[in-house]
Structures are given as C-alpha cells and as structure tokens.
Amino acid sequence: MALEEQGRHRAALDPGSEKKAWARELVWELPGSREDRSQQSRAEAWGRSRACASEGSMSKKGGGGAVKNPGAEPTLGMDPFEDTLRRLREAFKSGRTRSAEFRAAQLQGLGRFLQENKQLLQDALAQDLHKSAFEADVSEIITTQNEVDYALKNLQAWMKDEPGSTNLFMKLDSVFIRKEPFGLVLIIAPWNYPVNLVLVPLVGALAAGNCVVLKPSEISQGTEKVLAEVLPQYLDQSCFAVVLGGPQETGQLLEHKFDYIFFTGSPRVGRIVMTAAAKHLTPVTLELGGKNPCYVDDNCDPQTVANRVAWFRYFNAGQTCVAPDYVLCSPEMQERLLPALQSTITRFYGDDPQSSPNLGRIINQKQFQRLRALLGCGHVAIGGQSDESDRYIAPTVLVDVQETEPVMQEEIFGPILPIVNVRSVDEAIEFINRREKPLALYAFSNSSQVVNQVLERTSSGGFAGNDGFLYVSLLSVPLGGVGHSGMGRYHGKFTFDTFSHHRTCMLTPSGLEKLKEIRYPPYTNWNQQLLRWGMGSNSCTLL
Amino acid sequence: MKDEPGSTNLFMKLDSVFIRKEPFGLVLIIAPWNYPVNLVLVPLVGALAAGNCVVLKPSEISQGTEKVLAEVLPQYLDQSCFAVVLGGPQETGQLLEHKFDYIFFTGSPRVGRIVMTAAAKHLTPVTLELGGKNPCYVDDNCDPQTVANRVAWFRYFNAGQTCVAPDYVLCSPEMQERLLPALQSTITRFYGDDPQSSPNLGRIINQKQFQRLRALLGCGHVAIGGQSDESDRYIAPTVLVDVQETEPVMQEEIFGPILPIVNVRSVDEAIEFINRREKPLALYAFSNSSQVVNQVLERTSSGGFAGNDGFLYVSLLSVPLGGVGHSGMGRYHGKFTFDTFSHHRTCMLTPSGLEKLKEIRYPPYTNWNQQLLRWGMGSNSCTLL
Numbered sequence: 001m002a003l004e005e006q007g008r009h010r011a012a013l014d015p016g017s018e019k020k021a022w023a024r025e026l027v028w029e030l031p032g033s034r035e036d037r038s039q040q041s042r043a044e045a046w047g048r049s050r051a052c053a054s055e056g057s058m059s060k061k062g063g064g065g066a067v068k069n070p071g072a073e074p075t076l077g078m079d080p081f082e083d084t085l086r087r088l089r090e091a092f093k094s095g096r097t098r099s100a101e102f103r104a105a106q107l108q109g110l111g112r113f114l115q116e117n118k119q120l121l122q123d124a125l126a127q128d129l130h131k132s133a134f135e136a137d138v139s140e141i142i143t144t145q146n147e148v149d150y151a152l153k154n155l156q157a158w159m160k161d162e163p164g165s166t167n168l169f170m171k172l173d174s175v176f177i178r179k180e181p182f183g184l185v186l187i188i189a190p191w192n193y194p195v196n197l198v199l200v201p202l203v204g205a206l207a208a209g210n211c212v213v214l215k216p217s218e219i220s221q222g223t224e225k226v227l228a229e230v231l232p233q234y235l236d237q238s239c240f241a242v243v244l245g246g247p248q249e250t251g252q253l254l255e256h257k258f259d260y261i262f263f264t265g266s267p268r269v270g271r272i273v274m275t276a277a278a279k280h281l282t283p284v285t286l287e288l289g290g291k292n293p294c295y296v297d298d299n300c301d302p303q304t305v306a307n308r309v310a311w312f313r314y315f316n317a318g319q320t321c322v323a324p325d326y327v328l329c330s331p332e333m334q335e336r337l338l339p340a341l342q343s344t345i346t347r348f349y350g351d352d353p354q355s356s357p358n359l360g361r362i363i364n365q366k367q368f369q370r371l372r373a374l375l376g377c378g379h380v381a382i383g384g385q386s387d388e389s390d391r392y393i394a395p396t397v398l399v400d401v402q403e404t405e406p407v408m409q410e411e412i413f414g415p416i417l418p419i420v421n422v423r424s425v426d427e428a429i430e431f432i433n434r435r436e437k438p439l440a441l442y443a444f445s446n447s448s449q450v451v452n453q454v455l456e457r458t459s460s461g462g463f464a465g466n467d468g469f470l471y472v473s474l475l476s477v478p479l480g481g482v483g484h485s486g487m488g489r490y491h492g493k494f495t496f497d498t499f500s501h502h503r504t505c506m507l508t509p510s511g512l513e514k515l516k517e518i519r520y521p522p523y524t525n526w527n528q529q530l531l532r533w534g535m536g537s538n539s540c541t542l543l
Numbered sequence: 544m545k546d547e548p549g550s551t552n553l554f555m556k557l558d559s560v561f562i563r564k565e566p567f568g569l570v571l572i573i574a575p576w577n578y579p580v581n582l583v584l585v586p587l588v589g590a591l592a593a594g595n596c597v598v599l600k601p602s603e604i605s606q607g608t609e610k611v612l613a614e615v616l617p618q619y620l621d622q623s624c625f626a627v628v629l630g631g632p633q634e635t636g637q638l639l640e641h642k643f644d645y646i647f648f649t650g651s652p653r654v655g656r657i658v659m660t661a662a663a664k665h666l667t668p669v670t671l672e673l674g675g676k677n678p679c680y681v682d683d684n685c686d687p688q689t690v691a692n693r694v695a696w697f698r699y700f701n702a703g704q705t706c707v708a709p710d711y712v713l714c715s716p717e718m719q720e721r722l723l724p725a726l727q728s729t730i731t732r733f734y735g736d737d738p739q740s741s742p743n744l745g746r747i748i749n750q751k752q753f754q755r756l757r758a759l760l761g762c763g764h765v766a767i768g769g770q771s772d773e774s775d776r777y778i779a780p781t782v783l784v785d786v787q788e789t790e791p792v793m794q795e796e797i798f799g800p801i802l803p804i805v806n807v808r809s810v811d812e813a814i815e816f817i818n819r820r821e822k823p824l825a826l827y828a829f830s831n832s833s834q835v836v837n838q839v840l841e842r843t844s845s846g847g848f849a850g851n852d853g854f855l856y857v858s859l860l861s862v863p864l865g866g867v868g869h870s871g872m873g874r875y876h877g878k879f880t881f882d883t884f885s886h887h888r889t890c891m892l893t894p895s896g897l898e899k900l901k902e903i904r905y906p907p908y909t910n911w912n913q914q915l916l917r918w919g920m921g922s923n924s925c926t927l928l
Contacts, residue, residue: 093818095842134913142920149922164862170855177862180844259868267666274663278656281673283872286666304898311905348906358906446895455890459565467893467901470555473920477549477562477889483644487668489887502874504862505840508852510831513689516852520696521733521743535858 081213081253084241085184088211091238092183097209102236104155106206109234110199111148114141117230121195124222128194129316130361139316140195143473147200150475150492151207158207158496164504168534172515174507179500181209182283183259188250188273190265191220191363192319192413197287198227201262204495210260211239215253218246219363251276258282260499264321265289266411267436267484285488285498287321288481289411290438294324295428295454297445298333305444306340309417310348312468314395317360318415319367322440322462322469322479325412326401327419328428334399334419341417342382345395354385354392362391362414371414377407378418425450429457437461437483440469461485544594549889553919557900559892564885566594567668568644573635573658575650576605576748577704577798582672583612586647589880595645596624600638603631604748636661643667645884649706650674651796652821652869670873670883672706673866674796675823679709680813680839682830683718690829691725694802695733697853699780702745703800704752707825707847707854707864710797711786712804713813719784719804726802727767730780739770739777747776747799756799762792763803810835814842822846822868825854846870 096102114121121141125131131139151158161176185205189198198216205212216227228242243253254261254276263273264287277284296305313324329337349356362368368391375384375396383396393415401408401418408418422428432441432454441460443451451465461481462471472479472491480489490498518527546561570590574583583601590597601612613627628638639646639661648658649672662669681690698709714722734741747753753776760769760781768781778800786793786803793803807813817826817839826845828836836850846866847856857864857876865874875883903912 098841134908134917137917138920142917146920146922164856164859166861167859170859173852173855175856175859175862178840178848182867183844270666271663274666275660278659278663281652281655281659281671281869281872288666300895301898304895307898307905308901350907356906358908444895448892451892455563459568459886460888462889463563463891465890465892466895467558467891470558471549471560471889471891474549474552474555474560476551477560478887479889480887482567482886482888484666487666501844501867502863502865503845503867504847504856504864505850506848506852506856507833507836507850510685510689510829510851513686513692516693520692521741522735523743 079252080245080249081243081256084243085213085256088184088213088239088241092181092211096236097181097211097239100155100159103207103209104152106235106240107148107152107155107203109236110203110206110231111145111152113231113234114145114148114199117226120226120230121223124220124226125195127222128191128220129319129363130359131316132357135316135358135360136195140193143196144199144203146473146475147203147492147495151203151496154493155207158493161505169519170506170508172509172512174505176505178503178505179208179496180503182499182501183210184213185210185260185262185499186213186215186253186258188215188261188263188265189217191217191223192316192321194220194223194227197264201264201490201495201499204490204497205260205262205499206235206240207496208499210499212241213253213258214240214242215250216242216244218244260284262488262490262498263287267486270486285490286481286486287479287488287490288439288484288486289321289413290436290481290485291325291408291411292322292438292440292442292460293428293432293435294327294442295425295432295444296327296329296333296337297425297443297447297450298330299446299450300333300444301446302333302336302340303343306337306344308444308467309442310341310344310395313417314345314348314359314415317362317393319360319363319413320469321413322472324417324440324442324468325438326408327417328422328431329419330423331421334421337419338381338397338399341397345382349395353383353394354387354390359395359415362393365391367391367414368393371412371416374407374412374414374416377401377405381419383415425453429454432458437481437485439481439485440464442468459483546890554904555891557894557897559890561890563888563890564593564882565888567884567886568595569598570595570645570647570884571598571600571638571643573600573646573648573650574602576602576608577701577706579605579608579612582649586649586875586880586884589875589882590645590647590884591620591625592881593884595884597626598638598643599625599627600635601627601629603629645669647873647875647883648672652871655871670875671866671871672864672873672875673824673869673871674706674798675821675866675870676710676793676796677707677823677825677827677845678813678817678820679712679827680810680817680829681712681714681718681722682810682828682832682835683715684831684835685718685829686831687718687721687725688728691722691729693829693852694827695726695729695780698802699730699733699744699800702747702778704745704748704798705854706798707857709802709825709827709853710823711793712802713807713816714804715808716806719806722804723766723782723784726782730767734780738768738779739772739775744780744800747778750776752776752798753778756797756801759792759797759799759801762786762790766804768800810838814839817843822866822870824866824870825849827853844868 122133122136125136161178164175187201216224257280261277261284267288270286270288349359372386378398378401381397381399383394385394396416398418437459439461441463443454445451475492478489478494479491546563549560572586601609642665646669652673655671655673734744757771763783763786766782766784768779770779781801783803822844824846826848828839830836860877863874863879864876
C-alpha cells in the first residue's frame with residue numbers, strides 16, 4: 001500500500017490520528033522528492049514499525065505506534081503514547097529517579113548493556129550502515145562507554161550544590177545552585193550514529209535524574225530493534241521507555257508535553273520540533289546540521305591535507321553531521337590536491353573501494369538515490385561509481401561545481417566531496433559567511449595566522465584547524481551548533497547540565513528578624529543611605 | 544572573554560583544544576513594564592559584554608521609561624551597533640518575523656509561547672523569563688510577625704508587580720488566625736494607617752491592569768485592605784481569605800498588591816497543591832524547622848527557591864535568575880548573562896605537520912592498529928596522562 005494511501009486508510013479508521021499540518025511535514029523530513037520513493041524504500045522506512053498495524057490492530061489502536069514485541073511498549077487507546085508517558089510521569093513524581101544510587105544504577109545498567117551486547121550492536125550497525133566492527137567500536141560503542149564511565153565517576157560532583165557568594169546583607173544566608181532533573185525528557189535520535197547519538201544524550205539525562213523516553217530512528221532498523229528489545233532490560237522500565245515509529249508517530253509524540261526535548265537531526269525537522277516544544281514552553285537542544293566548509297590554503301602539504309580531509313569525509317560513507325562537506329581552495333591548490341586525494345583514497349580503501357571492509361554504505365534507497373543524483377553536479381574528478389543493489393557510492397571528488405547546483409545547496413551527507421574554487425582566504429571567508437552557520441568548520445594551512453583568520457572571522461558550532469572532527473570524542477568540550485546548525489550543547493558534563501534545571505536556592509535563618517528590620521519602610525534618610533551603599537558593588541569588596 | 548582550555552585524550556596531546564566565547568550576532572531584547580529599567584538594561588549588559596549588536600524593545604506600557612530609553616540611552620552607545628525600537632503587540636509581532644541570532648524575552652507565558660514559536664521559524668535560540676503563581680508555604684512552626692514582615696515586604700513591593708513576588712500563601716487555618724493580625728500590623732507599620740498616602744507604596748501600571756486587579760478583590764473575602772481608587776490606580780495592600788482554587792485570583796498570576804491565603808492541613812498537602820500546578824518562577828517556604836524548609840525544597844520544582852525570606856537572591860551577581868517549565872527557560876545575571884548571549888565554540892588547533900603521528904588512525908587497519916586505537920580511545924588510557 002502506498003504511503004499516502006496508508007495514511008488515508010489509517011485516518012479513515014481512526015479520526016484521532018488525523019495528521020496536523022506540521023506532522024505532515026515530518027513525513028517528508030529527508031531531502032528528495034516524494035516521487036523518488038520506491039516501493040522498496042517505503043517498505044524499508046515503514047517496515048517493522050508497521051508490523052503492528054498490519055496485524056489488523058489499526059482499528060483498535062489508532063495511528064500505529066510501537067512495535068509489538070516483548071521489550072517494547074504496549075499500545076492502548078487512541079494515543080499510543082498516552083499510557084507510557086503517564087506511567088513515566090507518575091514514576092518521576094514518586095521521586096524514584098532522584099537519588100544518586102538510582103542514577104548510578106541506571107548508568108551501570110547502560111554500561112552492562114554495552115558490554116554484554118557488543119556483538120549484537122556491531123551486527124546491527126553492520127546491517128544498517130555496513131560499519132566494520134572496528135568503526136562501530138571507535139565511533140559508537142567505545143565513545144558511549146567512555147561517557148558512561150565518565151558520568152559514573154563524576155556523578156556525585158556534578159550533583160553537588162554549587163555555592164554562590166552573597167552580598168553584605170546576606171552573609172548569614174546560605175545561597176547555592178541546586179541541579180535538579182527537569183522531569184520527563186524526550187530524546188529523538190537519527191540513524192547515522194544510531195547507538196552513539198541516542199545513548200550519549202541518555203547518559204546525561206539519566207545522570208541528571210530524569211525519566212526518559214527514547215525515540216530512536218526507524219530508519220536504522222537493526223539498531224532500533226536492539227534498542228527497543230534489549231536496552232530496556234538493563235534499565236528501570238518504570239522510568240524509561242523506548243517508543244517507535246515514523247514521522248507521523250513522532251508528530252503525535254511531540255504533541256505531548258515533555259519537560260525537555262533533545263533532538264538530533266535536520267534543521268527542517270528541528271524547526272518542527274522547536275515549534276511543537278513552544279506550545280508547551282519546553283526547552284530544547286537541537287543538534288542539527290549544515291554544510292561544513294573546509295578551507296585549504298595554498299600553503300600546506302597536499303598529501304597531509306588529503307589524508308586528513310578524506311578520512312573525515314568518507315568515514316561512515318560521509319554520513320556524519322560534522323564531516324567536511326565541501327572544500328574551498330584555489331585552482332592551483334586543487335591541482336595539487338586531486339592526485340593526493342586519489343592517492344589517499346586508494347591507500348585507505350584499495351583499488352576497489354567497494355570491497356573494502358572500511359567503507360560504509362548508504363543507509364537506505366532514498367538517501368542512495370538522492371546522493372546518486374548529486375554525482376551529476378560539476379565533474380567527477382575521482383570516484384563517481386555507484387551500485388544500487390549494494391547502496392554503495394564510491395569515495396568521490398567533484399570539481400567545477402557551481403554554488404547553485406544541488407550538491408552545494410543541501411547537506412551532502414554522503415561520500416562525495418565537491419571542491420569550490422576561491423582565489424584567497426578572504427574570498428573563502430566571504431563565501432562561508434554568505435551561508436548559514438555550519439556545525440563544523442575546517443581550515444588547513446601551515447600558517448597558524450591563516451588558520452586563526454578563518455577562526456576569527458567566521459562562526460560555526462565547532463572549529464578545527466588542520467584536522468577533522470576529533471574534538472567530538474573529547475569529554476571536556478561540548479558539541480553543539482549555532483544558527484541553523486542548532487542550539488544547546490552536550491557531551492560529558494555538558495549533557496548533565498543540559499538535562500538539569502539549575503535552581504537558585506537561598507536559605508535564611510527564620511529568626512534574627514532584628515537584622516532584617518533595616519530594609520522595611522518607612523525609611524529614614526540614614527536607612528536609605530545605608531541600604532543604597534550596602535547594595536552597591538563597592539561594599540562587596542570589603543567582605 | 545577568555546578561551547577556556549579543554550583537556551585532551553591520548554591521541555590529541557599535541558593539539559590545542561579550547562572553548563571560545565563568541566557573540567551570536569544581532570540580538571533582540573524584549574522587556575516588560577514592571578521593572579522597565581532593570582529588566583531591559585541588565586540583559587543589555589550581558590549582550591554588550593558578549594559583543595553582540597543589540598535591538599532593544601522596551602515596553603510601550605511604561606511610557607515614561609520608554610521615552611528615556613528611546614531618546615537618551617542611544618546617545619551613550621555606538622548607534623551603529625545598537626537601536627531601540629518602539630511599538631505595541633502588532634509592531635512586536637512584525638519585529639519577530641525577522642531573523643535574530645538570539646532573543647531574550649521577559650514577560651508572560653502566553654507571549655513567551657508566541658516568541659518561541661516565532662523564533663523556531665529561524666531556529667533562533669531564546670531565553671524566556673516568564674512568570675507564574677509563586678507559592679509561599681507558611682508552616683505552623685514559625686513566628687507570625689517575622690513571617691508577616693518578610694512576606695508582606697516582598698508581596699507589596701512595587702505594588703505587587705514583581706515576577707518573583709510571593710503570589711499566594713498556603714497555611715493551616717490555625718496559622719492563618721495568627722498570621723492575619725500580624726500582617727495587619729506589618730502593613731500599618733510599613734505604609735501607615737492610610738497606605739494611599741505612603742511614599743513607599745507603588746501604583747498599578749495602567750487602567751487595564753487596575754481593572755483586572757479590582758475584579759480579583761471580589762474573590763473569597765477581604766481580610767485586610769480591599770480599598771481601591773481608580774483615579775489613582777491605587778489598590779490597598781490586601782489579604783484575601785476563604786479563596787477557592789477555581790476562582791480567578793488562584794487561576795492567574797496576580798501581579799498586584801493582593802495576597803490570597805489558601806488553607807492546607809499539612810506540609811504534604813501544600814506540596815501536593817504546589818505540584819498539581821505549573822512550575823513557578825519562585826517558591827517560598829517559611830518554617831523554624833529547616834527540615835520542613837528542605838522538604839518543600841526537595842519535593843517541588845521552581846525557577847528559584849527561598850527558605851524563610853523573599854526574592855533577595857535576584858540581587859546577587861553570583862547566582863542566576865531563571866524559570867523552569869511555564870516560568871521560563873534560560874537564566875541570567877552576572878556572568879550568566881554573558882554566557883547566555885555567547886556561543887561557546889569548541890575549537891581545536893592541530894599542527895599542520897607531524898603526519899606520521901596521525902598515520903595510525905588511517906585504514907586499512909592491522910589488528911595491532913585496531914587494538915591500540917581502541918585502547919587509546921577508551922577511558923582507561925586517559926588516566927595514565
């Protein structure tokens with residue numbers, strides 16, 4: 001049944017699942033036209049999450065929802081999420097998630113999940129994205145494990161009240177900032193690093209003492225299954241749930257009130273999420289995307305640059321939100337870079353990259369078709385091969401690319417690297433600044449002055465000089481966007497802070513009223529002078 | 544403004560990693576009328592310190608202040624980077640259609656939603672300093688006069704038009720009996736027998752607010768005060784009793800010199816009452832027992848909390864003022880304002896050479912490479928450095 005027909009059929013059976021205008025938008029969340037969708041891609045996208053619907057339960061259960069299997073949530077009533085959310089809210093109200101012991105137990109459970117299901121996760125990632133076990137380890141499993149360990153180690157310190165300094169009139173008061181969970185939080189994750197990008201936010205949400213609803217991507221089906229069926233067994237299910245579904249279900253989910261929403265995905269859907277959040281005045285973190293520019297100065301070693309740029313571009317077949325998206329360099333530099341890039345690609349992936357175990361695949365047909373169309377932009381300088389049956393796209397470099405072509409209009413999110421020519425670093429900076437602020441920005445030059453020029457005169461979520469996105473693996477610095485690439489940030493303690501309300505608290509002795517008398521009206525001149533002076537910033541220096 | 548260094552892992556020891564604070568760009572500050580100088584200029588301090596260009600939209604309701612801000616303030620700032628724009632709700636709506644790089648809004652939750660929805664179209668981050676009904680629990684175990692002094696001062700300050708003021712009291716009927724005469728005594732002491740002639744009592748901002756408040760005087764019973772004077776936009780410091788939860792005075796943020804008392808039989812009932820409602824901007828608990836105060840603190844959620852006193856903490860520079868839930872998102876004051884208006888950009892600077900050291904991470908991988916990389920990335924390896 002075609003997608004549209006499915007929707008109408010569902011809506012006819014259950015008026016309660018009527019799509020709202022903005023939920024409708026979610027259906028087309030990925031770039032590419034509707035007509036491009038093949039029967040196969042529809043089946044892929046809706047596949048298992050429709051298994052429930054196809055069992056004839058639509059008439060009872062409304063607009064689809066969670067997959068029916070032992071580990072997932074039962075769907076009851078018109079709104080498939082109502083009961084789950086109510087249950088989690090009750091659990092939060094009961095105070096269950098507040099103690100350090102409970103939080104640590106959850107984090108330990110998450111750690112065990114990773115350790116005991118390594119093979120399962122590696123298999124799922126191989127199935128979804130053709131990730132090698134090694135890549136799965138370094139980009140997903142180890143990173144997440146590091147975050148779990150870090151949170152466990154620092155939980156007590158993070159939870160501690162932070163004292164605040166007082167002024168002259170408040171010396172007997174205790175002033176501090178207390179970190180408190182928001183309550184019921186929602187984490188919506190994408191398909192490109194489907195373990196990392198759902199579990200790293202989860203670490204912070206659990207450490208902060210929240211009840212959590214995870215909505216993993218339905219597109220990375222192998223991982224979705226493991227998260228839905230296995231992960232809940234390691235956590236307290238009264239305080240944690242995995243919900244499943246496609247754009248329509250996510251739209252329904254977003255109608256509910258959450259106390260925080262953490263979303264990783266495209267800017268287009270980010271707008272939808274923030275608009276939905278605004279109705280409930282729910283704060284959000286949006287980890288979005290963009291076209292991450294990579295400026296390559298004339299003054300550099302082409303082979304070094306080629307190695308570094310290629311590795312970060314083609315990792316995970318380019319499906320990385322912080323990957324260099326396009327190169328800006330002079331025509332002369334391009335001449336030197338191309339053979340270096342070819343050399344690098346051959347070195348990394350062999351003469352037949354399709355048979356390399358270290359090159360990923362495109363997640364699904366829809367994305368594959370989209371990327372294949374981009375191969376028609378400019379001219380193919382390196383690569384350009386594709387294989388639909390394998391969802392394989394060769395590591396590709398495009399040249400003679402115009403700014404107006406699709407490959408320079410949308411985030412590529414694939415193993416294609418266009419080179420755009422500029423005549424100077426000034427022109428590169430101007431090009432970059434004409435466009436939306438990206439999530440990451442790269443500058444390669446032997447001259448630290450040039451690198452700093454680019455850093456100082458542009459804006460981006462993060463920046464790296466002479467290398468790729470290594471900083472995202474560090475626990476001490478945050479990952480976050482700016483402008484269209486997002487708002488908010490996380491990793492390490494930043495995730496804990498993201499999912500915590502910082503509550504300013506002041507505790508005063510209940511007696512000693514005589515000391516407070518001075519502030520009450522009616523005021524004598526003397527009172528007024530003293531109060532003015534006491535409040536002023538000069539008085540604070542005496543104490 | 545200083546870059547904050549970040550610690551690196553085994554593979555990044557030669558790199559320089561730091562967080563750089565950068566201005567967002569063009570920021571909008573929308574301010575309300577109740578503290579029209581403070582609530583427009585304190586955000587401005589942080590916005591300027593963070594290096595942004597700023598558009599101020601002061602409230603058109605506090606007209607006197609609006610005039611000074613529009614006509615005099617720009618003369619003291621670089622007007623190529625700063626502007627004051629004026630107008631009512633319609634103009635503000637138009638303004639919000641434009642793209643800003645940050646929006647800082649102080650006002651009601653209703654308008655907060657509108658601002659955030661408008662911001663969402665441009666993916667503009669926001670701080671919303673909103674409001675709510677700030678509960679004030681008064682335990683049986685307290686000194687009524689002390690409590691009356693403290694609650695009254697913070698309630699009637701600025702004629703109650705303060706987003707963090709205690710909005711209503713929760714106490715037992717017995718406590719209420721002791722509190723009422725104490726409150727009367729306090730009010731007389733603070734404002735005299737004829738509060739309308741006291742120089743220390745404010746007035747309601749305009750007719751619309753005045754009419755709204757005067758209507759609230761009809762809720763429950765007037766225990767203290769209750770007088771009003773339309774020509775003066777004066778409302779007497781008032782205490783209401785026998786108030787039902789469904790009455791308007793318990794349904795909307797009061798924002799006036801009216802203090803309703805709602806009876807509860809225990810601190811548990813008070814906490815339950817509070818938690819049934821939207822999270823407020825401020826929450827107060829008065830008790831001689833620090834255990835009771837801590838109970839209330841631990842079992843509720845609010846922007847800020849004070850035990851045994853009012854909103855003094857908002858004058859401190861070391862702690863933030865911010866809401867949660869319907870009372871807002873984000874926070875400011877002191878460094879927190881600077882941080883609010885800054886993008887914290889993670890930066891990593893690597894030497895352009897020394898490629899040999901990076902070689903280990905490139906495919907194809909030998910077993911040895913893989914093991915070393917896995918180990919190097921794991922958290923155990925970090926402890927060695």
